[in-house]
Amino acid sequence: MSCFEMRPMRAGEEEALLNLLEGAFGVRGIFQRYMDWDPLLRPEDTLLALDDQGPISCVQIFSRRIRLRGETVALGGIGSVATADAYRERGLASELMRHAIREMEQRGMALALLFTGLFDFYQRLGFRSVPQARRLLHRPHPPAEPALELSVRPFQQADLEAISALYESYSAAFEICTVRDASYWQGQLGYAGSPDEDFRLVERAGRVVAYARCIELEGARVAMEFARSESAAAELAALLLALTPEERPLVCPQAPDPELDQALAGTGARLETVADPSMLWRVLDRPSLARLAQLPAADDEELLAALVGGSRALYWPSDRF
Template sequence: MEIRGLNSKEELTDVFGLYEKVFKKTPLSYFKNRLLNDPYFAPQDVRVAIEDGQIVSTITVYRRKMYWRGKAVTFGGIGNVATLPEYGGRGLSTAVMNNAIAYMKQNGFLLSILYTGIHRFYERVGFITPQAWRARLTITEIASGQFKIREFEQSDLNAVQELYLRFNKKSNGPLIREPEYWRANLLFAEENERFLVAEKDKVQAYIRVVPENAKGEVWEFAYDDENAFLELLSFV
């Protein structure tokens, strides 16, 4: 068995073929949009196990940076973990994950992050499961009508980028989004996503929601004016 990164973007065709066999409930377009539009993508970031002349297991390392204690920290986001069913139970995902971890260390990634429901598997290779918190916000009274609520337009992009930066740069964990990442991010948005802004002279808040999504409806928000954000919440 050989474990390595892809040698070229052309090899993604074989990876996509594996996705079609493994991710039955997720359309292939979901993965293509994210990989082919990712401005930081490098073929070597897709780690694969090859056996019997074919790719039988794979993991993608998404190159990202986050705000952390006032600094930019490079990290790897783990995604697209998949093994052909007929090759399951042989430790291939573990082997490819260990290879991906070594690859990230070699390339100076300080952290690796993933979202999962199978915590024990990833804890075995060194990941730590942090305590999760949920918050419920009850909106009692809103002075509506102060702001114009409308769909996001491309002409809003600069204002939204600046708002995102002001809202997130002093926090720990938010992604650092350069202009090329923002443009790509809009391309791989969910098909039924609603991207709304609240403005009064300028954009004061925005929210991105995916109605009835199993992972949660509100995916992202930022605001300068709290009342603008509350109006957005009441609108959606």
């Protein structure tokens, strides 16, 4: 590898970073939204390789907290890994990734996570794929008569307190869900998915009892997140069905929610389960994770299978980076 400067990004270099990312991925807005809205993303969380003209390769570290075995665990998210075309195959991204791994370890992060299809590259850096199940929800044919009448409307900012309470109660029983405070919620509403997010909620007697958030992503209709109150499985099932296109499925996270599965089956909808291998995890703090898993002699793959690969593990797509 030729000798290039490698360091954290400095204030004022954001436009040069966006130019690099747009050149690598052909889009700019999604990266701009994270920089504008993520309250935890600082300039020094972007690691750069530079020549005498500016950035030529980059990696970003996103700070998250997740629930794991009844505790809150620091997670390092890896995103925006890019290298300018003229500088590829020189090991720049690999070297920046090694810097990022050391930085996350020094910050006390126990796990790293990224989303990719480039398995070989990241496996050489210690990442391992832990597939998460997805559900393809197909509308019934012929359409079934609605079992109940829904009061559905779009999300409004004034609904955030009720929505966040539903998220907390619904996700509390799952592993690896993101811990959110008010600042995180406000930021995530700004950057998650796309500006065309379809965010709807269901009310019963004037109270929000279910919600779902959907986007169009690479030609698919994707449910990024949903939640319900304890008695609203039927309402959530009906809402998800209403958000499902006529001629293609709604791609949903497989929430460990048997009552929702039963309610969806009762609509006549067809459910198809597929594995999504794109989540790659890396152990950063083995002693802490071994303690949580109660597996003191486990290797990294055994720890990941035990902690993030169980049937109750669910990382909502809305929390991606």
